[in-house]
Amino acid sequence: MQSSPIDKPAVVETTDAFLGPKQTLASVTAKIGDIVLTPLRKTPFGWPIGFVVAAIGLLVYLYSLVVLFTVGVGIWGINIPVAWGFDIINFVWWIGIGHAGTLISAILLLFRQDWRTSINRAAEAMTIFAVACAGIYPLIHTGRPWLDYWLLPYPGTLGMWPQFRSPLEWDVFAVSTYATVSVLFWFVGLVPDLASLRDRATNIWVKRFYGLLSLGWRGGARDWNRYEMASLILAGLSTPLVLSVHSIISFDFAVSQLPGWHVTVFPPYFVAGAVYCGFAMVINLLVPIRRWYGLHSLITMKHFDLMGQVMLASGLVVAYGYVSEMFYAWYSANIYEYFMIVNRTAGPYAWSYWALIIFNIVIPQLLWFKRFRTNIPILFLISICINIGMWFERWVIVVLSLHRDFLPSSWGSYTPSVWDWTTYISSFGLFFFLFFLFVRLLPMISMFEVRDLVHKMSGKHGAAPTGPSHGGEA
């Protein structure tokens, strides 16, 4: 067993490369693999604390679900006219976060972007956990959640099929397909690393655990060949899904006739927004991990710089969406559309609209400057702002559109109840519970891909094996 992999504070930041200096195949494997294989008592102090806090959050989450199922959705603040509230806001918010992972893994893989290797594993894990958090909301937001299975097309004695014209029905397929493919892609990508862990583990039970998960991987050329094939196929499958999931989520709104929902720009604008907050969440997760586990040489400033650029670009698409909504409202000459914008900008909830503009559009303009993109604290804060801003975007879409629609007599207001907040905040418990388990049990950075990168960057293409080397021999 090697010494603790935690770096001492004197860190040299690398800004122009995807790897720090003096990285070798062995050092990469040791650094990443030993985080997992270190005995629990030697794990950095933050992990058990964070894990326990997250577990408590998870328990609160489970408790709030029990209350919800026992008493009914009336414990929330929803009403008529605002029949959707935190449930749908948070569903869309979480699923938006769950976009960056697959985008990084699949689309950047297809585009041969090498910089993805250090961050894709964690981003994919984040995707899956966020999709899990998101997927629970539509299941629990129904009045009679024990009948949710009626949304599945199954040949039952009722002789009834779901109603395929409803966007909620499309959601069922979009989200479940996305979750399935994301899990598969993630797991397939894990297999070579699981084998490395199996080989490096000294404890027999740990060895068996990883041995079982690594599906008998031996690192042979045939294994690698098949791995590459599967990986490419799954990347090819995932890529359209990244675009389709949030497009379909946006149809939940766009297909309706409600001013503020019925907007044709929603699909691209939702996808861009998802990428936007997904990357922000990746940064929010990687910054502390990188610091706690001393991964400065694997996740470099260049990564953050590039992620900042992606956020800037997607943020501008989102801004275009806001502007186009205003334009439509004016150009349509429809009093209801027009009022929707007036109500957003000057109505009783105008503060939330302006908060959205500030968090989502104004503050992220700092990303134009490289010195902010490569300043970790500022980038971290900008990312938090983007996550808050994207939450407000869903708040604005859901609540501000619903609370004042066509007939002024039915206008209302919406106040989240304590249970709305409890369910939302404690859903982070689920997310971080899973994430803490992930960083402890699985290699959070793809070891074999980073080794491949080391090899490529060393410039000695002929000297090393063509495939990423099999772990364990270092």
Add this chain to the structure above:
Amino acid sequence: MTHETIDLAAVRERLKAGSAREFWRSLDELAGTRAFQQLVDREFPQGASEMRDPVTRRTFLKLMGASLALGGLSGCQFALKQPQEKIVPYVRQPELVIPGKPLHFATAMTVGGFGVGLVAESHEGRPTKLEGNPDHPASLGSSDTLAQAAILNLYDPDRSTGVTAGGNASSWADFVAAAAPLFAAQAARQGAGLRILSGTVTSPTLVAQIQAILAAQPQARWVQYDPNHRDQTLAGAQLAFGTPLTALYRYNYADVVVALDADILSEPGVGVRHAREFAEKRRVSKANKQSNRVYVAEPTPSTTGFMADHRLAVRSALVEPLARALALELGVAGVAAGAALDAPHQAWVRAAAADLRAAAGRSIVAVGESQPAIVHAIGHAINAALGNHGKTISFIDPVEPAPGGQLAALQQLIADLKGGAVELLVILESNPVVSAPADLDIAAALPMAGTSIHLGLYPDETAALASWHVNAAHFLEGWSDARAFDGTAGIVQPLIAPLYDGKSAHELLEALQGGSRTGYELVSAYWQAQGGANFQAFWQQVLNRGVIANTSAATRRPAITGDLGAPPAAVGDGLEIVFRPDPGLSADPVYGNNAWLHELPRPFTKLVWDNVAMVSPRTAERLGLASGDVVQLDLGGRTVDAPAFIQPGQADDAVTVHLGYGRTRAGRVGSPDGAAVGFDANQLRSSGAMWFAAGVDITPLGRTHQLVSTQGHFAMEGRDKDLVQHGTVAEFIADEEFLHHGAHHEVLPLFPLHDYSLEAQRAARTSGHAWGMSIDLNVCTGCNACVVACQAENNIPVVGKEQVALGREMHWIRIDQYFSGDLDNPAVYNMVMLCQQCENAPCEIVCPVAATVHDSEGLNNMVYNRCVGTKYCSNNCPYKVRRFNFLQYVDETTPSLKLQRNPDVTVRARGVMEKCTFCVQRINEARIDSQRLGQPIVDGSIVTACQQACPTQAIVFGDLNDPSARVSALKQEPLKYTSLDVLNTRPRVSYLAKLSNPNAELGGEA
């Protein structure tokens, strides 16, 4: 809410800056106060008060008298427990009873003592719904909120369930054993110590019974005191004609109506009739473009004021000078001039007088009970001078056996009580502790009776003070009879055996006299004694029709004989307090525990579960009040604390309080755990000032009370075209199509629309019907009868104040209200909103489980069993008419409430969406009949619950594919429009625009 006053001056400026037809919002919203902002902006919960734990949830469930087992998972089963009872078929089939097929029986209820004919629907022996009796003069087939809500009183679990002696459980036998000797002892003393206290009694049988007692015991006294008594009206007739007479107004002959503080359309016992006849003159169409013209002067907005073309908001005390000025303007002799009027009032009087003069013999001047006798007398004199007597107004001898002077009689009774003269007091179905003016302090006097016997439906405030309380039979449980406002007698026929073995007043008096005849025997014996050769045939016919032919009172032609020269009363200074019965609960305390009425959005305020102290915007501005501020009202040393409410249309310097709230022993709904809901305005009322008094002091107490209303925004936001289209009769006469000019864009659907025409349906082998509805906003008075009727018919639960505050009321039909124009006396527009049954329904395409689907007849059906509760349909409904069971709102445990439910309508559980079905159960009933008999469904054989209740027949339902159907004709009217055409929802509900008929001399604008 923090205390913050509204800058009303700024509001006025903002209104002025807008267009002529600027529509405005609720005052708080308009002023943009922080209080309002907070109300709307409560984004983040302010602490644990928002915690909606199951315990608070239970409190509202208890409103319907039940608690739901929520404790653990075993108790919940997601609230979907199946009933455990075994179902046993009839061993011997009762005559006429076909399981599943309701029977209808004629019966009657009393309102203010006067009979109102009803038809009760009975399912296997349980009455479930009350409708008006078309043969009855006070109903004509329609009903009001009380008639619709009375059924809930029958099944109220808080009803008195047994006889009590001094608060302890006793029995009827013990009561009779104890009370009959006391009564006999009085008989021996000629009844010197016997007093009978009741409300107004028009029951011929009961009158005969009491009069027989009085004949046998000449020193006994019978005191009638009814919360809806007509002392001042009858005194006014006495003053004018020298004898108390009842005036019968025929609004269907009146082209001009002047109502002086008279809410003719809500008058107890006769309002439904008035509304029907009024609407006959109000309704306009292609064929008849003439409308009546209505002038109203009143201190506080009423349904009659809402129908006015020219409404003056004046203090009650200023109505007398108006009446005098009107009389002088019309040259009525002998009337002294009153206080000088200001210019707008003079203009109003001149215009009204001119219209009255032009419509001599075709007009009515009506005066409300709250006005003193002299105003009534002046009203009679004006009508006489206009030659209206015998044309629009007829007179009969009062139907009451001892007309007028009820308050004086009550005062005498209290004096007798205090003097110790009363040894036996029998209180028949009244609650004087609640309804008598507070200065009489009857609560202190009642225990001074030697023995007091209270017969009542509830163990109420009076019962608590009585030596004996006998649980009364509901009018659906015991035989009786009652005379209507015009004297027509009707039979009160029971539909169910007394649930708690209650007794009727007939039976109580019979038992006191030592008799044992049942109510049926007493009532039938009375009518048998009235002669008639063939009693059995007569009785069968009476029970069948509910009314007894030829019993209406003979008309009289009185002449004005009285001296109208009484000098005008001094107009008191300071703030005036105005007492009015609560528009929901009514003046009769028996409705104080009726949850349907508590949760009924009141006209003009849309408030529920509260009464308020209404002040005008200007007065509020002067006093620095905001809606919800708790103020202390001090009238001559008596005080109550009440939440203030700024009511546009309220007269300046007048505070209106509603009677009926603030009960201490109403039941679990009206006084949960003994705590009053609302405040008791009666505490300010004195026998000298029953309806208004000057000199009330208002002191803000610096705290606020949460007022809950079902509507928060009262401005049309320039959306009149989709809300209430409106204009004037003059515009309509000039151009039938005046509403439909301007740019009209045909909305073209992307996909071909479904064809519901008869030809298409024949080809598709479907039924051929296309159900539709027309609602005439021009005659809708906003009386709310449809709302309660729908609630009763469709098993709609009550949710309680907390849930309404969250925006979760369940009413399927609602009356939206919009204000426009002048802040101090606005125009008000009502819009009846229910599921529009869109042909192109936005709710349907978004439901992922197809729980809301269209049928071949164009109905938008809600399949409760299939609904999983995504609520998406509600979000996509532009009319927001869908209602969701956010919690388990329906009380599934209280046995008596189960009896009330309509078995033809599913009782919805938690988590299910619901909405108006066009009373599909009634459609199906007609369909079954038509198929069984092989006859087509004729127009008018399907009547929705709202339509059936509507006093003005504003709602018409029928088959659009039947060209002869009334609804088809109404869809061709030029005033017809549909809401939100721009969305191409193609609603099956259409509206007829609201027209006013202003006098050009008063500026045209109503």
